[in-house]
Amino acid sequence: MAIVEDRNIIAVDVQNAVKRYGSFTALKTISLSIKDNEFFTLLGPSGCGKTTLLRIIGGFEELSEGAISLFGDEIAKLPPNKRPINTVFQNYALFPHMTIEENVMFGVEMRGGSKAEARQRASEMLDLVQLTQFASRKPSQLSGGQQQRVALARALAPEPKVLLLDEPLSALDLKLRQAMRYELKEIQRKAGITFIFVTHDQEEALTMSDRIAVMSSGELQQLGTAREIYESPHNTFVADFIGETNLLEVSVDALSGGSATCHLGGGHELICDEVKGVGVGAKVHLSIRPERLTLSDTPMEGASLSGVVRDNIYIGTDIQTIVDLNEGPQMVIRTSNSDRGNKRIFEPRSPVFVNMEKGAARLLAD
């Protein structure tokens, strides 16, 4: 399995995909291109259509409208057993009556490989997921994390062109889940194929993915790298769903030279970058990440909003301070615990100023 360097070959191309169940529309005209050798994540809350899209790519559901191709070949009409795509199922779906080795051999044999070939391939895959010593056990004798890795080995064994992963980590406990993130990413790099990963856990998506498609109610909300999605959300849904943010209702007072002056109520004003589709007088949302805000007892240069501390919440890595702006909305400010020495913690009811660097606040078109 060579490392593919060309990252511009399209592995899976979904064009105007629509999926209806009776009168319910699960997918509303989705188009996206997934590149070869990419760790691609479909992220969204439950019921957003991400699993439906994955099952359509896998062949378990039929498209109502639209087209889907794999490396240029139309596959929408192919049944799952004719698609060079394999799946790691959410509940693993390991064959309970077969040993671990037989499970991993299954796909290779069904694809026409000989027993010897299948055995050889199974031993390579079990080596990859470090389960060689469990080859002759039954799935029920393995822990959840081990079963998860067997499912991965089984799906990789027939050398698919694309691997689908349907919330594979959701059944594991937190520690194991975090460890598996790096392991999965590492395995994807070694296998050199496209991984399409479905999750509702934004942290999982951010840590593993090359690119993320954020979905909600059957629609694609934003497609981009982790950084793009976190730092430049396109809309209120993405800003709110990915990470934590201060989502403030504002009205735009003036536009000049690429900057927009926004009014927060209570006389507070903010200047941020202009966004397409937002004109003067528009009532829109503004997103500011809590970690990009600082507190001081005197106003600082740039945007500085006055308020009163309501509470401090200790959350391990950070301290979260909730501030009521004077006659304005509430804001959350995160102060890292790592440089606590340099920063003051303000007691509740003390007056403060909330400061932000330029570019921290982001206007959202809808």
Added chain:
Amino acid sequence: MAGGAASGGKAQTDTYKEARTLLLLPSWLVLGFFVLIPVFMMLIYSFLTKEFRGGVIWEFSLAAYDQFFFDRGLFGDDAPSIEWTYINIFWRSIWQAGAATIFALLIGFPTAYFIATRPPNSRQMWVFLVTIPYWVNLLIRTVSMKFLLRDQGPLNDFLMGIGIVDSPIHIINTDFAVQLGLFYSYLPFMVLPIYAAVERYNFSLSEAAADLYASKWQTLRRVLLPAVKPGVIAGCILVFVPSLGSFLAPDLLGGAKNFMIGSLIEEQFKGNAGNWPFGAAASMILLSLVLIVLMLSARQQNKGEGV
């Protein structure tokens, strides 16, 4: 070995031991009175001497078993040779019951699969529909089957009416008629356990098999069937065992020459012509056969769950 394997079922401390003994008592009494004692009586009878007008003389004798297996000529003083009459009846019974079981499996499995894959709220209705014919007495069902299948019956009328055949197909009094009768008598005993097994089946296993390039047939053979095997075996036993000892269907549908074990045993206890020790011996031999089948299948089941 590293990594925590799933913990095995440890014997739990038996908090309810006394209550359990008490609760099981009625079952044990019923089992004892109506199964164990009669079987034990039959075992004893099979080793006694026959009374000519039915009944037994309390005198130890192997005559019944001797009569079953050996032919000693008309007057009983020839050199013994193997008596094939009864062995053949047994052999034919096994064949008839086996064929009925295979029919029941071929029809029952798809039926059970169909029911188990309906939406949950309609499954009960399908199960109910399967059991409806069995509210009618077995004798009446078998007699009506005889009526349906006979040369001038509705089936042949229909077949000739639509022009598939010119003259009636002779079904009644054939092996096939008996197999059909047995199959129909016990079909629900095939459908219900398989239905229960398929209903518990995790259908994402079929999806996983399809995902791993298995065809529909390979999925059935390599994944679905092994997973529901306990239900299939239970269904086969529940059809095979009563079919083996059945006498209604063979008597009514098979005619005089399609004698089965059930009829043979029944004859021995009927009227004055009977031979109780011989009937008891035949019963014991039948029982041994059934126990062997059960033990073999139990061993199969254990192997399936093997570690």
